[in-house]
Amino acid sequence: MAKPKKKLPERSADIICAKCKTILFKYKKGGKGSLVKCFKERIVVDYTETPCECPSCGNVFAREALVRGTPAYKIISGKAAMK
Template sequence: MAKPNKKAPSKAVNIFCAKCGCKLYRYRKGGKGALVKCFKERITEDYTSALGVCPDCESVFGRDTLIRGAPAIKMIGGKVRMK
C-alpha cells in the first residue's frame, strides 16, 4: 500500500470538538474534502492529553489506527469540526 506524502501539505487547519468547541489539533490537511482521518506525522500542535479524547468535555472523537501503514487517528463522524 502507498504511504501518505512525505512532504506535508501547506494548508493548515484548526480542529475543534463539535460538542464544546475546545481546540484539539493544528493539522496540515491535504485536499478539500471532509476530515476523516488525521495522520499523526501531520499534527503540528496537539492540545489533547489523551489520544482521541477531548480535554474539556471528555467525549471520544477518534480512535487510534494504522492507515496505509502509517499511524493515524480515525475520526468519528460529527464529533469534530475544522476551520
C-alpha cells in the same frame, strides 16, 4: 497502498470538538475533502492530554488506527470538525 507524502501540505486546519468547540490540534490537511482521518505525523500542535479525547468535555472524537501502514486517528463522524 501508497504511504502519505513526506512533504507536509501547505494548508493548515484547526480541528475542534463538535460538542464544546475546544481546539484539539492544528493539522496540515491535504486535499479539499471532509475530515475522515488525521495522520499523526501531520499534527503540528496537539492540545489533547489523552489521545482521541477532548480535554474539556471528555468527548471521545476518534480511534487510533493504522492507515496505509502509518499511525493515524480515524475521526468518528460528527464528533470533530475543521475550522
